[in-house]
Amino acid sequence: MGSLLQIVFDALSLGSLYALGALGIALIFGVMRLVNFAHGDVIAACVFALLWPSVDAVAIVFAGNLPWFLLIPFVLAVGAGLSVLSELVVFRRFRRANPATMMIASFGLGFVIRYFLLMLFSSRPKSISLLPTLSQPVEILGARIPLLQLITILVTVAVLFGLTAFLRRTRFGLEMRAAAENFTMARMLGVRANRVIMGAFALSGALAAAIALILGSQTGTANIMMGANVMLMAFIATVIGGMGSLAGAVLAGFLLGTVATVMQVILPPDARAFRDAFVYGAVILVLIFRPQGLLSARGTKERV
Amino acid sequence: MSLLALSNVSVRYGRLTAVRGVTFTLAEGEILFITGPNGAGKSSLLRAIAGVAPPAGGRVDFADHDITGQAPEDIARLGLSMVPEGRDVFGSLTIEENLMVGTGMHSATRGWKARAASELEAVYATFPILKERRHTQAGLLSGGQQQMLVIGRALMTTPRLVAIDEPSLGLAPNITDQVYERLIALRAERKLTLLIVEQSSTRAMMVGGRMMLMRGGEIVLDGDARALGQSEAMQAAYFGYGEH
Numbered sequence: 327m328g329s330l331l332q333i334v335f336d337a338l339s340l341g342s343l344y345a346l347g348a349l350g351i352a353l354i355f356g357v358m359r360l361v362n363f364a365h366g367d368v369i370a371a372c373v374f375a376l377l378w379p380s381v382d383a384v385a386i387v388f389a390g391n392l393p394w395f396l397l398i399p400f401v402l403a404v405g406a407g408l409s410v411l412s413e414l415v416v417f418r419r420f421r422r423a424n425p426a427t428m429m430i431a432s433f434g435l436g437f438v439i440r441y442f443l444l445m446l447f448s449s450r451p452k453s454i455s456l457l458p459t460l461s462q463p464v465e466i467l468g469a470r471i472p473l474l475q476l477i478t479i480l481v482t483v484a485v486l487f488g489l490t491a492f493l494r495r496t497r498f499g500l501e502m503r504a505a506a507e508n509f510t511m512a513r514m515l516g517v518r519a520n521r522v523i524m525g526a527f528a529l530s531g532a533l534a535a536a537i538a539l540i541l542g543s544q545t546g547t548a549n550i551m552m553g554a555n556v557m558l559m560a561f562i563a564t565v566i567g568g569m570g571s572l573a574g575a576v577l578a579g580f581l582l583g584t585v586a587t588v589m590q591v592i593l594p595p596d597a598r599a600f601r602d603a604f605v606y607g608a609v610i611l612v613l614i615f616r617p618q619g620l621l622s623a624r625g626t627k628e629r630v
Numbered sequence: 631m632s633l634l635a636l637s638n639v640s641v642r643y644g645r646l647t648a649v650r651g652v653t654f655t656l657a658e659g660e661i662l663f664i665t666g667p668n669g670a671g672k673s674s675l676l677r678a679i680a681g682v683a684p685p686a687g688g689r690v691d692f693a694d695h696d697i698t699g700q701a702p703e704d705i706a707r708l709g710l711s712m713v714p715e716g717r718d719v720f721g722s723l724t725i726e727e728n729l730m731v732g733t734g735m736h737s738a739t740r741g742w743k744a745r746a747a748s749e750l751e752a753v754y755a756t757f758p759i760l761k762e763r764r765h766t767q768a769g770l771l772s773g774g775q776q777q778m779l780v781i782g783r784a785l786m787t788t789p790r791l792v793a794i795d796e797p798s799l800g801l802a803p804n805i806t807d808q809v810y811e812r813l814i815a816l817r818a819e820r821k822l823t824l825l826i827v828e829q830s831s832t833r834a835m836m837v838g839g840r841m842m843l844m845r846g847g848e849i850v851l852d853g854d855a856r857a858l859g860q861s862e863a864m865q866a867a868y869f870g871y872g873e874h
Contacts, residue, residue, distance in 0.1 A: 497734055504720045504731045511718040513702040514680055514711075516735030516787060 331469040333591055339475040341583025342482035343537060347560025348567065348575035349489070350533035356506035356570045357526045360417060360428040364436035365534055366557025368408050371439055372538030373548045375404040376456065379446035385454045385548060394457060401535045408439075409531025410524055417527075418520075443550045451549040456542040478540050485536065486576060489529070493572075498525060506570065559586075566612055568619025578620060582609075632691075633658040633791060633823050634679070634710075639688035640847075641674045648674035650847040651688070658790070659821040661814075661839035663855055665831045667868065671847040672827045673715055676793050679825075680712035681705040693790060707735045711789035715796055715827075717776040721769025725760050728768050728779055729753060732787040745788065753782035756812045773800040781809055785816065791823040798833060810837060831868075835859035843867050 347365065354362050376390035376397075389400050416435050420428045460474040493499035498521075505512040505522045513519050534553075541552055563582050567574025585608050589601045597604075612620070632655035641649035649671040656662055664672050677683040679690055681702040689698045697705050706712070711732070720728050733746040754761035757778040763771070768779060777800055784792055792813070798806040814837065816822040828834060834841045834855040841855035843864065850867045851858060858864050 497737065500723075500727055500731060501734060503723060503727075507720045507722060508718050510682055510702065511714070511720070512731065514682065514706055514714070515732035515783070516703050516706040517731065518703050519701065 329469070331467055332471070333587060335469070335471050335475050335479070336590075337584040337587035338580070339478045339583075340587055341580035342478050343540060343556055343579075344559045344563050344582050345576045345579030346482055346485065346533050346537050346540075347556045348563035348579040349485075349572060350530040350537075351557075351560055352564045352567070352570060352572050352575040353526045353530045353533075355564065356572070357502065357509065357523055358417070358421070358428075359425045360420075360432065361425070361561065361564075362417075362530070363429065363432040363557065363561070364412060364439060365530070365560070366553030366555075367436040367439035367443075368405060368412075368531060368534040369538045369541065369553030369556060370443060370548075370550050371408055372401050372405045372535045373454075373456075373542045373552060374443050374447055374550070375401065376454065376542070377447065377452065377548060381446075381448035381450075385452035387454065390454060390456055397457075398539065401539055402532045403535075405531040405533075405535025405538065406528040407531065409527045409534065413524055413527040440550055447548070447550065449550060451547045453546055454542060454548050455546060456539070460543050461546075474540070474543055478544075481536065481540070485533070489572075498522075502526065562606075562609055566609060566619055568621045571619065571621045574619055574621035581620075632656060633660075633693060634825070635691040636679070637689050639675070639678055639685045639690060641671070641678045641683055642686040643674075643683075647686075648847055649678060649685075652844075652847075652849055653688075654842065654849065654852065656791075656823060656825060658823055659817060661817060661824040661837065662826070663831070663834035663837075663839060663841045664825070664827045664844055665829065665834060665841060665868075666844035668829070670844040672844050673795055674847075675844070676712065676714070676795055676825070676827060679705075679793060680710065680714075682712075682714075703735075706732070706787065709788075709790035711784040711787050711792045713780050713784045713792065713794040713797070715799070717773065717780055717800075719768040719771070719776045719779055721767065723768055724765050725768055725771070725779060726750070726764040729760075729783050729786050732783060735787060746786070749786050749788060753785060756808065757782055774802060774805055777801050778805065778809070785812075789822070791825060793825040793827075795827045796829065797826060798828065806833075831855070831859045831864065 350365055351362060354360055376388060378386040378388045380386050389397065392400060412435055416431060417428065420431050460477060461472060463470040463472050464476065493503055501512065501517045502522050502525060505517055537556060542548065559582055560579065563578040564575045567578035586601065586605050589604050590598060593601060593604065634656040637653045639649060639652045640647060652675060666672055674683060678685045681697065681700050684699045689696065691697065692705065692710055693708050695708055697708065729750060730746065733742065736742040759775060760778060760782060768776065771779065781794065781797060797809055801809065813824055817824060831841060839855050841853065841858050842849050843851040845867060851864060
């Protein structure tokens with residue numbers, strides 16, 4: 327019983343990370359048909375924003391010492407700010423470019439961010455202790471669940487509810503949903519393209535920051551590559567979910583987290599090292615039977 | 631005083647010239663039908679006016695502003711509401727949400743919410759079926775209902791000019807009558823200016839007003855709808871007799 331519960335929590339917390347990442351990608355894809363591969367590097371940048379630049383192995387903590395009620399808004403602001411900045415400096419110039427060009431631009435931007443971090447911090451992973459109280463376990467029905475896992479799941483659920491309410495109940499949310507479906511038509515109804523796109527980037531960046539906080543606390547390290555794995559899984563989740571479908575992205579994120587966790591348990595020990603190969607195999611199977619994604623995306627219509 | 635003025639406007643898609651050197655003015659409260667065969671450049675002309683396909687040459691003025699090459703949202707905010715061909719409803723949004731999208735452009739002005747609510751009631755009064763199904767996803771509506779929705783949505787922004795691409799497309803004749811009745815009533819009530827693209831001249835002759843005929847990207851005839859509609863020149867120009 328206890329170990330089963332453990333698996334459930336593992337799956338949910340890993341799925342939460344993927345779902346948050348997939349949402350960040352799907353939000354931007356929805357309004358501008360851009361697959362933002364720089365998303366993972368924004369995650370890493372958010373973690374490094376807590377440290378002073380140094381190439382030493384020991385991290386010199388800067389904002390990481392702030393109390394949590396300042397630390398969290400600070401990291402969220404860094405993520406949102408960096409993301410909006412990438413829109414202003416890079417992606418705005420590719421508005422009329424085709425999706426492949428935009429995707430390559432996002433790869434370029436990702437490399438720029440990564441090498442900038444490399445220059446300031448070196449490629450050595452640094453150990454940090456972020457929100458250390460969260461690593462203590464709590465007992466639930468005989469299972470010892472790290473507090474952080476619990477919080478990760480709760481935060482993700484809260485984010486999902488908050489985002490849904492925002493999209494359904496606010497004027498900005500309405501405009502964003504309209505723009506995601508038919509950008510040109512929304513503009514012809516007076517919806518300001520730049521505002522909607524910047525809003526999507528800000529939200530996406532804040533989601534990246536949330537992942538950064540979770541990953542940083544979970545692993546206790548800052549590593550310039552730390553966003554890459556989440557980004558890859560999150561991207562796959564948006565594809566499986568149906569590009570542009572937010573609900574699909576979340577669903578597929580949780581599904582991937584579950585599959586990965588279950589594989590870890592049921593695969594014979596010798597095969598566990600190849601877990602990801604099995605996960606990707608499952609992904610291929612899904613896409614063979616549902617190439618349009620689980621929840622087929624609305625409004626993949628051409629945007630002018 | 632003209633509300634809309636085009637001078638020498640041309641539209642190109644790559645090497646293809648869809649509209650060549652179109653010039654005309656439209657006065658406030660006027661009703662203008664643009665007719666012509668498929669591929670005459672009617673829709674391209676509307677897209678150029680609305681800022682969706684910026685003109686390759688020429689100049690467009692609307693409400694005392696040079697709107698040539700302006701963003702569609704800025705043109706819409708000046709009071710030019712466009713209903714493009716192809717019923718671009720937001721399929722996953724409800725009917726009511728579709729109708730409300732365009733009202734946000736007035737959110738900086740006082741009392742916009744009350745005005746949006748009364749516009750909503752007016753649209754519902756014209757198309758009761760929309761009210762009945764207002765919480766239905768727009769993607770689930772029939773073609774005719776979607777057409778009502780996009781016209782209603784354009785009126786929700788309290789525009790000065792409505793440009794509609796083929797309002798009668800896919801509508802039952804009696805519904806088309808209702809749509810036109812409403813448009814003409816609005817024209818009388820608040821001097822709404824109408825720019826309507828229709829493939830045939832039948833509707834223009836029924837409603838009256840001004841009519842232009844486009845062929846090959848140019849305006850070949852311009853005059854009173856009823857007089858033009860009955861003329862042989864219209865027939866000849868429409869089908870291009872004697873040019874081949």
